[in-house]
Amino acid sequence: MKDKKHLRSSEWFGGKDKMGFVHRSWLRNQGYPDDYFKDKPVIGICNTWSELTPCNGHLRDFAEVVKRGILEAGGFPMEFPVMSLGETIMRPTSMLFRNLASMDTEESIRANPLDGIVLLTGCDKTTPSTVMGACSVDLPTIVVPGGPMLSGRFRGEKMGSGSMNWMIKEKRSVDGFTDDDFTEAEVCVARSIGHCNTMGTASTMATMVEALGLTLPGFSSIPAADSRKKLFAQLSGRRIVEMVKEDLTLSKILTRQAFENAIVTNAAVGGSTNLIIHLTAIAGRIGVDLNLEDFDTLGSKVPLLVNMKPSGKHLMEDFFYAGGISVVLKELSKKLHADALTVNGKYITENYTQAVCYDDDVIGTMEKPFQQEAGIAVLKGNLCEDGAVIKPSAASKELMKHSGRAVVFESMEDYHTRIDDPDLDIDKNSVIVLKGVGPKGYPGMPEVGNVDLPKKLLMQGVTDMVRISDGRMSGTAAGTVILHVSPESTVGGTLALVQNGDWITLDVENRKLHLDISGEELAKRKAAWKAPEPLADRGYVKMYIDHVEQAHKGADLDFLVGGSGSKVDRDLH
Known part of the structure; x- marks a missing residue:
C-alpha cells in the first residue's frame, strides 16, 4: 500500500486541522471505524442506476457486489449517483444529455475524496458519458458493464x-x-434485466470499453441475469484497489493504440455507428488525436466475425455461449496492438489466449468470416464536406451504389406529416432526405436516421431505401442509411440546400456522396439560405446549442475537450 500521503483522499481525511475534523466527523454518522480514514484507498462507485433507465435497473444490486470486492481488497467503498440516461424514456433524445452526464461524473469525482473509480454502466449513453467524465479527471478507473438481456x-x-x-x-x-x-x-x-440484447449501441459500448482495456477480460459479453456477471463485478471491486496501488490511471490505458484496437474490434462485431461519436468524444477528453477518417482506414477492411442482429441473426446471449468477445479478440490478435495495457495490468492479447469458440455459426474466423469487409465507411462529397458514415454490414448490397431523386423532409414533424400521404411523389428508387436532426438542429442528434419507409411502399414489398440525414441511427437498426452528415443542415451545411427532385449519387465503394447540381446553383442556394431561430434561450439546452461541436468531432462541448482540468482540483477552503 502506498503511504497515505500519496492517496488523494488523504487530503480530506489525513489532516489534524479543522477541515480534517470536519471531513471525518460528518462521515462518522454512518458508523465508519477509525481505520477507514487512515490508510484505505477510497473507491467511488459511480452508479447510473435509475428507475427511469430500465436497462440499468439492476445496478443498485450490482453496487453492493462491487462493494464486497472493494472491502475484501482493503478499500473504502463510497457509492454516489450521477445523472442516468434512459435511452427508451428520455425526450427529446438522451444524446442531448450525454455531455451533461459527463460533466456530472467529472465534477462528482473531482470534488470528492476519491482515489479510484468504478463506473457502473449499461444503457447506451451511460457508458460513454461516465467514461468521458472520468477521463477528464484521470484517476484509476474500471468499468462494470451491466450486461445484455436474455x-x-x-x-x-x-x-x-x-x-x-x-x-x-x-x-x-x-x-x-x-x-x-x-x-x-x-x-x-x-x-429480463439488462440492456438491448442485439449488437446495438449498448452492447457496442460494452464491447468498446473491453477493447479499450477498461474491463476485466470477458466481462462485456455476459448477460445481466447470469450469476457470472456478479462474480466479475466483485472481482472488479477487488481489482480497482490494486489499480490505485499501482497508480494505473486512465491515461496509461487509453493510448492511441487502445483506440485503434476499439475501432478494429467494433468492425469485427458489426457494432453501432454510434461508436464513432462516442469514441471520438472519449479520445478528445483524454487527449488522443482521433479523426473520422481513422474509422474507415482502420476498420472498413476488417472482416465481420459475429453473426448477430442487426448484421446477422443471433443475439448477445448466443454470443456469450459461443465464447463471447474473448474469442473475437483472440481471433483479431494479429490486427490488434499487442502492447496495449488493460486494467488487469496485462497487455490485451495476453488476456484472451485461452479463449475457445463453441459455435462457429455465431462467431467466425479470419479465414471464414460472415462478411469480408465490415466496419464503417466514411463518405465525402459536396453533400458532406466534413464527412458522413454508413454501416455496410447492415445495408442492402444493391443500394451501395445508387442514384436517386431526393424526397426532402425539412424536419421530423414534416416527415411524420407527409410520409404516409398516398399522394407523396416517392418510389423505391427515391432517396429520403431528412434535415434538422443534427447536434444543434434537434437539438441533440436523435436516432431517427433510419426513418420508416412509406406505408404504400411497404405494401409493395419494399424493405429498404437510401436514407440520408444529419442524425444518428439506433445500433439495433439496419438499412442503407447515411448518417452524421457534417456540417449539419441547421448550421448551413449542403444538406440544408437539397430540394425535392435533386439527384443524389451514393457510391460506397468509392466513398462518395454527391448532390448532383452545379457549383453555381449551389452557391445561389447558399446565398439565399437563412439560419433557423435557436431552439432554446435558457439553461443547459442553450449552453449545448451554443457549444456543441459537429458530429465528425464527437459532438462534445467545445470547452470540455482536451486536458484533465487538474488546475481546479484543489482545496478551496
Missing part, C-alpha cells in the same frame, strides 16, 4: 429487444398485427 422469445421466434422496434410499422401494415399482438410482444422481447 434473448427475447415471441411465438417460437427469437426476437431482439431493440430490433423489434423498427419492425412495428411493417408488422402492423403488412402482417396485420393487432394491439393485442404488440402487447404480448412487449413482454416477450424484453424479458
Whole structure:
C-alpha cells in the first residue's frame, strides 16, 4: 500500500486541522471505524442506476457486489449517483444529455475524496458519458458493464429487444398485427434485466470499453441475469484497489493504440455507428488525436466475425455461449496492438489466449468470416464536406451504389406529416432526405436516421431505401442509411440546400456522396439560405446549442475537450 500521503483522499481525511475534523466527523454518522480514514484507498462507485433507465435497473444490486470486492481488497467503498440516461424514456433524445452526464461524473469525482473509480454502466449513453467524465479527471478507473438481456422469445421466434422496434410499422401494415399482438410482444422481447440484447449501441459500448482495456477480460459479453456477471463485478471491486496501488490511471490505458484496437474490434462485431461519436468524444477528453477518417482506414477492411442482429441473426446471449468477445479478440490478435495495457495490468492479447469458440455459426474466423469487409465507411462529397458514415454490414448490397431523386423532409414533424400521404411523389428508387436532426438542429442528434419507409411502399414489398440525414441511427437498426452528415443542415451545411427532385449519387465503394447540381446553383442556394431561430434561450439546452461541436468531432462541448482540468482540483477552503 502506498503511504497515505500519496492517496488523494488523504487530503480530506489525513489532516489534524479543522477541515480534517470536519471531513471525518460528518462521515462518522454512518458508523465508519477509525481505520477507514487512515490508510484505505477510497473507491467511488459511480452508479447510473435509475428507475427511469430500465436497462440499468439492476445496478443498485450490482453496487453492493462491487462493494464486497472493494472491502475484501482493503478499500473504502463510497457509492454516489450521477445523472442516468434512459435511452427508451428520455425526450427529446438522451444524446442531448450525454455531455451533461459527463460533466456530472467529472465534477462528482473531482470534488470528492476519491482515489479510484468504478463506473457502473449499461444503457447506451451511460457508458460513454461516465467514461468521458472520468477521463477528464484521470484517476484509476474500471468499468462494470451491466450486461445484455436474455434473448427475447415471441411465438417460437427469437426476437431482439431493440430490433423489434423498427419492425412495428411493417408488422402492423403488412402482417396485420393487432394491439393485442404488440402487447404480448412487449413482454416477450424484453424479458429480463439488462440492456438491448442485439449488437446495438449498448452492447457496442460494452464491447468498446473491453477493447479499450477498461474491463476485466470477458466481462462485456455476459448477460445481466447470469450469476457470472456478479462474480466479475466483485472481482472488479477487488481489482480497482490494486489499480490505485499501482497508480494505473486512465491515461496509461487509453493510448492511441487502445483506440485503434476499439475501432478494429467494433468492425469485427458489426457494432453501432454510434461508436464513432462516442469514441471520438472519449479520445478528445483524454487527449488522443482521433479523426473520422481513422474509422474507415482502420476498420472498413476488417472482416465481420459475429453473426448477430442487426448484421446477422443471433443475439448477445448466443454470443456469450459461443465464447463471447474473448474469442473475437483472440481471433483479431494479429490486427490488434499487442502492447496495449488493460486494467488487469496485462497487455490485451495476453488476456484472451485461452479463449475457445463453441459455435462457429455465431462467431467466425479470419479465414471464414460472415462478411469480408465490415466496419464503417466514411463518405465525402459536396453533400458532406466534413464527412458522413454508413454501416455496410447492415445495408442492402444493391443500394451501395445508387442514384436517386431526393424526397426532402425539412424536419421530423414534416416527415411524420407527409410520409404516409398516398399522394407523396416517392418510389423505391427515391432517396429520403431528412434535415434538422443534427447536434444543434434537434437539438441533440436523435436516432431517427433510419426513418420508416412509406406505408404504400411497404405494401409493395419494399424493405429498404437510401436514407440520408444529419442524425444518428439506433445500433439495433439496419438499412442503407447515411448518417452524421457534417456540417449539419441547421448550421448551413449542403444538406440544408437539397430540394425535392435533386439527384443524389451514393457510391460506397468509392466513398462518395454527391448532390448532383452545379457549383453555381449551389452557391445561389447558399446565398439565399437563412439560419433557423435557436431552439432554446435558457439553461443547459442553450449552453449545448451554443457549444456543441459537429458530429465528425464527437459532438462534445467545445470547452470540455482536451486536458484533465487538474488546475481546479484543489482545496478551496
